[in-house]
Amino acid sequence: MSRSAVRAFAALNAVRPPDQPSPVLGKAVVLGGSVAGLLAARVLSDYAESVLIIDRDDPQISGARPGVPQGTQLHALLPGGLFQLERLFPGFRKQAVAQGAIEAPPATRRSYLDGRLKVVVPDDADSLAGSRPLLEGLIRQHVLRLPNVKTFTARATGLVIEGEAVTGVRCDVGGVPGVEGGDLVVDAMGRSSRLSDWLERAGWERPATRRMPVHLNYATALFRRPEQDPPAKVVLALHTPTTMTDVAGAAFFAIEDGRWMAMMAGYGDDRPGSTAEDFVRRLREQFPPEFGEVTANEMLGDVQTYHHADSRRRDFHALRRCPARLVSVGDAVASFNPVYGQGMTAAALHAVCLSAYLRSDPDLTTPARHFLALQKVVVDAAWSTSTSADLALPHFDGPYPRGYRISSWVSRQIIAATITDVETARRFNDVVSMQEHPLSLATPGVILGAIRANRRAR
Ligand SMILES: Cc1cc2nc3c(=O)[nH]c(=O)nc-3n(C[C@H](O)[C@H](O)[C@H](O)COP(=O)(O)OP(=O)(O)OC[C@H]3O[C@@H](n4cnc5c(N)ncnc54)[C@H](O)[C@@H]3O)c2cc1C
Incomplete structure (x- = not known):
């Protein structure tokens, strides 16, 4: 590239x-x-x-x-x-909301990395949460x-x-x-x-x-959402490969028809959430307290699982x-x-x-x-x-591209800085939301900014 x-x-x-x-x-x-x-x-x-x-x-x-x-x-x-x-359908967001999708402005989004709450949520892009069929x-x-x-x-x-x-x-x-x-x-x-x-x-x-083997196991379940306007509407919690347990990450979104949609994922032989009890227990035990609060509500239907090989x-x-x-x-x-x-x-x-x-x-x-x-x-x-x-997933055993050790060290610096540094978080989010090209992170300014932010945070 x-x-x-x-x-x-x-x-x-x-x-x-x-x-x-x-x-x-x-x-x-x-x-x-x-x-x-x-x-x-x-x-x-x-x-x-x-x-x-x-x-x-x-x-x-x-x-x-x-x-x-x-x-x-x-x-x-x-x-x-x-x-x-x-752009393709002017008014899309408004119509989605009219059909029940939930707007999640920055103040209602929370993101955890390895159990640490990101203290900055860039305020430059809103999210819209709804089910895939909606x-x-x-x-x-x-x-x-x-x-x-x-x-x-x-x-x-x-x-x-x-x-x-x-x-x-x-x-x-x-x-x-x-x-x-x-x-x-x-x-x-x-x-x-x-x-x-x-x-x-x-x-x-x-x-x-x-093909890049990922062997990802997804599980999703719906819960009743009694609050119309909950304080946290979109919550993500990811574990990086170094701290990954049997669950790599989880998320929940407020969606249409007064429901929460909660998801959990694991790699390889880790198949979290194959039963309702297992799904709820792991979300309560391995994730921040908001996850326990969502799962305290009535589960609607069964847990739906999906295996994604690569x-x-x-x-x-x-x-x-x-x-x-x-x-x-x-x-x-x-x-x-x-x-x-x-x-x-x-x-x-x-x-x-x-x-x-x-x-x-x-x-x-x-x-x-x-x-x-x-x-x-x-x-x-x-x-x-x-x-x-x-490439950093525990079950991936190569081959790794040339320069991988350096590039993965740089990535870890940038990702760690997204927890505390608003400028790094904004640039990183622009890339992961596909509004900017990933090479826009590979500049001395971004990398040094991330390293400095991580030193300050220590
Ligand atoms: C577990 C999981 C979670 C995901 N989460 C996200 C997410 O959070 N965000 C996101 O943006 N994307 C997500 N995706 C990806 C997303 O689902 C797809 O990228 C998206 O649906 C676009 O896919 P598509 O339209 O190319 O193909 P698909 O959605 O797979 O649709 C293919 C279509 O082709 C039709 N079809 C297939 N064969 C034939 C045939 N022979 N004749 C006629 N019709 C045929 C099917 O009926 C279907 O309608 C996720 C995917 C998975 C597996």
Whole structure:
């Protein structure tokens, strides 16, 4: 990664939707109607005469649905993602609140690192807390209101490729095969996307897949929330690898319908929260008192668990040969350790890349190299934030990149300084919320500032 990536990342964060739609495509077909597919469809509605979203789940399903098994787990919307959603759907925050999402201004957020309360909470970005189905549902309402966007319930099964370009998609509707033609096909089928297999089957190169094993075990449970306006609405408590017990971290958010959503995570053989008793006991015993207060309320339903084997990315940008009129977005390209909460925000930034690409009057008869180059900037940034932290996980046994000892020492200095130093905390939060590129922390000013802050704190 270079300084030019920092500039490219900043430029992407500044991209606005066009004032007027300017179609350069007839029909665009989006495979997968979850967050990444819906955001891609929103952008495509500006550049295509019509957009068809194909998903195997019926779009009328409300709440958690089979196609998104992670939907029952706690989902944090990073400030960078909220910023992009507000840009794509003006009024998003207000509507989310009207539907029950909870605003969590800085005074109502608490963050603990290794049991120490961070004394500074940068006051430059508010948070919005809501369940994953609420956030996805509101995005869907916005997208399906667009006059040129339609949905179709079917399972996509392959591509139609003619010559050097994709011209459509094969699908299965209740056992009946069909074909949908399109001038651009967008794969948003999530981390289990079969696009690589389809390409290979059709005689094209498959992208290399990189994996970072994380073996993360998530558990989420809902509790009744009697207070309308509790003093702490979003509380996070993380353990760094040196102090990690069998639980790596926990969090709870106030969410819609008078509920708390509480989550706990462990790595490897640590599977916290497989029963309700275990979930409540560990939150009470291993986390600050607020966690005990939340779990004193009635638990609503069962504990929902989820195993996440790895962070993975598919390097479409490195393909020597790929068909024209095809792109991939969201988890289908890169899916990360969920504890960093990057997925939905990364998906929003992929949609921004698509907007920047289609606005550049691209030659659609050739592969979307410009899009892939922009998307690489976003994927590299998110991948570096998540995987560099995960190199320190106890079960990771290498290989470590060159210079790892120094870079991990620097990271530890910066992270420790976020507990007491507002300037370091603000810069760090800008990076983890995907509003700034991670290299913006690698400057002498930031590093020396962190070291000095840690000396003062001692
Ligand atoms: C445990 C966990 C916790 C997470 N927490 C957070 C968080 O706190 N914050 C955050 O931002 N992100 C979080 N994420 C990531 C987040 O869920 C995803 O990044 C986000 O949903 C965007 O994914 P996507 O739209 O690319 O894919 P998905 O949400 O996985 O959706 C894929 C879609 O494709 C459809 N589909 C798949 N195959 C086909 C097919 N053949 N034909 C038709 N349709 C198909 C599916 O039905 C589904 O609708 C978390 C993930 C996990 C696993």
